[in-house]
Amino acid sequence: MASKPAIFERLIGLETEYALAISNSAAAYTEASEPGGKYRVYRHLVAEVRKRVPTVEARNMKEGIFHAAGGAVWFEAERPAAGGGLIEGATPECRSPRQLLAWQRAQDELLSQAASAAFGDEVRLLKNDRDAHGNIYGAQENYEVDLASGFGLIAWRISLVLVLPLAALTWIALWLLIGIGRTYTLLALIGYLIASRWMKEPQGLARVLFGCELERLEEAGPTGPRWLEATLAVVTRVLIFPIAIALYCPLELFAFRKLRRQLTPFLISRPIIAGTGMIDNDGKFHLADKAPAMNCLTGYGGMLADRPVYSFGHFFKTAYADAWLDPLEYASLFQQRQRLQIALGDSNRADVAEYLRIGTTLLVIDAIEAGCLPAVARIRQPLRALRAICADPTLKFQIPLVGKRTCTAIELQRFYLDACRAFVDQADNPPTEARQILRLWEETLDALEEDPQDLVGSLDWVTKQFLLSKAGPDAAWEVRKKIDLRYSELSDEGYFERLRSTGITEQLLAPAEIDYALRNPPTGTPATVRGRYIREFSGGEEAIAVNWQRIYLGSGRKERQIDLSRYRPLHPPAPRASSKKSRRKDRGA
Incomplete structure (x- = not known):
């Protein structure tokens, strides 16, 4: 029999994608319906979040922020220039169901308040999982568990060693692709500045080259014009497809x-x-x-139109994206304790x-x-x-x-x-x-x-x-x-x-529990440390960036890293009692 862990001590968390409901008669509709418009909606929303709680930039492949309550807000879209875009909120790591419910409700409240302040009734958030056109998105659950043990764990680690050369080639190819993208931006800017001297209305050329007018380039979507975005998406999928297949096989055979x-x-x-x-x-x-x-029990969650019950997408992203930014992230895949991600569940x-x-x-x-x-x-x-x-x-x-x-x-x-x-x-x-x-x-x-x-x-x-x-x-x-x-x-x-x-x-939940979770990280988790550093260093002179595994202080050779995986208290505090209204006698009392 396996060793018996204590009940409710593993790390758990929720990721929720919020759809944007934009009024057809609103002034915001015109802007949001333009190429990259939903990305600008995200930027306005984040600006309001910053007014409510200290935040820092996320060190991650997709754009996002972490806040002092320990969670994160992301812009979730594969094709923002083509009109895609969702707001994703990720709760901090929690340990008990009640703790997670409180921080999820605090996240709902934080984002709804920010949307109301930024747009009034023009843009609203929907916490659902399927729109009127049948597009699927929504909630994912994360539970810290053993990936495997014994022979299965050994085989998984051997597989990671064998996949490493392919991963390294993928990182190099992605860096080259980034270099090509930056070279294009520079050449396009030079070409535009030269051509605009002889054009009466250069805005059309700017939209072709950059996806927006030049004066709006700073707030434009992160992937450039629609045609460039589509090209980069296809090329990226081709580059990462080999490592996707190479990693999926051992995941299917050995993981959980x-x-x-x-x-x-x-x-x-x-x-x-x-x-x-x-x-x-x-x-x-x-x-x-x-x-x-x-449509499948296991998969990456979108790589090949797959919608799995169990998503391996975070392993894939670590191997080709997170490790591309920081190769040491690849080492985290060797750990026995990993994140089981369940994609079957509603918001x-x-x-x-x-x-x-x-x-x-x-x-x-x-x-x-x-x-x-x-x-x-x-x-x-x-x-x-x-x-x-x-x-x-x-x-x-x-x-x-x-x-x-x-x-x-x-x-x-x-x-x-x-x-x-x-x-x-x-x-x-x-x-x-x-x-x-x-x-x-x-x-x-x-x-x-x-x-x-x-x-x-x-x-x-x-x-x-x-x-x-x-x-x-x-x-x-x-x-x-x-x-x-x-x-x-x-x-x-x-x-x-x-x-x-x-x-x-x-x-x-009592209102006081949600109000506390709006401003503070849950105790007894890595989020406790993350939230404390964000509150102390955000807006200060020393650079700070954060992801789920580490805190990065300073820059260049002076950069220091705080490893959050080392924060593992054995006995987190018990959940707080609540004076909630009850419909059945002694329910949850």
């Missing part, structure tokens, strides 16, 4: 194999408690927004749904790593079963299991509930929060069997289905889809926010 096998049935059935609901193009209601689009608005999504998954992972989970039934064709579960709001679909057996998603969830309860019962001094989650998990499954309407305000898909029912059975698709999307809007006009103002939704 036992964990994936035991965790997959839980995740396939989890939408019944954590899904946010969705209206598809045919007007049919699904339990989850993102789950029906999943919840309801506290109970998000708390259960985090807490139940964390308990299951703790039980698996402790070797305390009984043999798990295997699902035949997991992705097909996932889509069928999401397409059945009655929750009666019989999941085909290996061995010609079947069960419902609720029955599968109860198996994991019972296993986690037994795990917690035999643990030495388990945290009170673990029993709170078990109780809330059981109450929720009971309500789903007896009367799901009792969970309006607690589970997102039930709440959204309730709102849709108020539109009437004959409501047009456009009306129903508007409800679907505006449910997730982070503003006072968002439909979930309207419900919250009436007291229908169940709040698990």
Whole structure:
């Protein structure tokens, strides 16, 4: 049996992509719809974030900032000049479900406040996972776990050694590509300055060469004009494709194999408690927004139009991007403790749904790593079963299991509930929060069997289905889809926010907890150190840059590095109690 870790001590975190809802009648629409316009929206948003909390620039391949609460804000887009763009918020590293929920809610509040201050009602953030055109984005969960052990870990490390020469060639090729890009910019600028002397309206030439007028070059998108962006995107994909294939094979063979096998049935059935609901193009209601689009169990998450349940994209980015900026980052891939990234999950608005999504998954992972989970039934064709579960709001679909057996998603969830309860019962001094989650998990499954309407305000898909029912059975698709999307809007006009103002939704956090998380990093994690350095050195004379692994102070030969991976306290503080309103007796009290 594997050694039994303490419950709720691993590092966990959430990444959330927020869509931009831009008013068609607003002045901001013209600017945002221009090439690179959403990047300018991001710049305005970040300027407002800086007014609220100390920030520093991120040392990372994609543009972003870290703030004093320990988290980060990124501009997430592969093709910004072509009109792409999302705002991504990443929570600081946390250790308990309640801690993570508080910092996630603080992140929602920080970004919604910044958007309101920057744009008023013209630009709003949507915390959803699929737009009206079917584009998929949204939430990802991160859990610190063992990548492998024994022979599997040795084989993984040998694979990294074999891949290293290919990685080095990729870094060299990327540096050459950057050099070519900078040379183009210099030559284009010289050419424009010469040609503009003989042109009456040189703005057209500037848009071709730079993607914008010359006076707006400083705030232009980071990838240049649309044609250059498209060319660089194709060339970059060609350059990184060999290392992508070379790294994916050992990841599929060795990374989290036992964990994936035991965790997959839980995740396939989890939408019944954590899904946010969705209206598809045919007007049919699904339990989850993102789950029906999943097309593979493992993948990089976009490299080849893959939408995986388990994403290996962060390994790939470390190998070709982070290590390209700092080759020592490649060494981090040899560590046994790595980040398991789950891409199957919706961006919840309801506290109970998000708390259960985090807490139940964390308990299951703790039980698996402790070797305390009984043999798990295997699902035949997991992705097909996932889509069928999401397409059945009655929750009666019989999941085909290996061995010609079947069960419902609720029955599968109860198996994991019972296993986690037994795990917690035999643990030495388990945290009170673990029993709170078990109780809330059981109450929720009971309500789903007896009367799901009792969970309006607690589970997102039930709440959204309730709102849709108020539109009437004959409501047009456009009306129903508007409800679907505006449910997730982070503003006072968002439909979930309207419900919250009436007291229908169940709040698990006290306002003081969210207010604290807006300004301070969580205790007992690397974010504690990161946040302290950001608050102390931001705006000072000494240069500072930050990423998830290190803090960089100074520049050039005088640069000093603080390794955040060394900050691993054994006993983080217990979660704070809350005086939240409760709909069920002693829930989370």
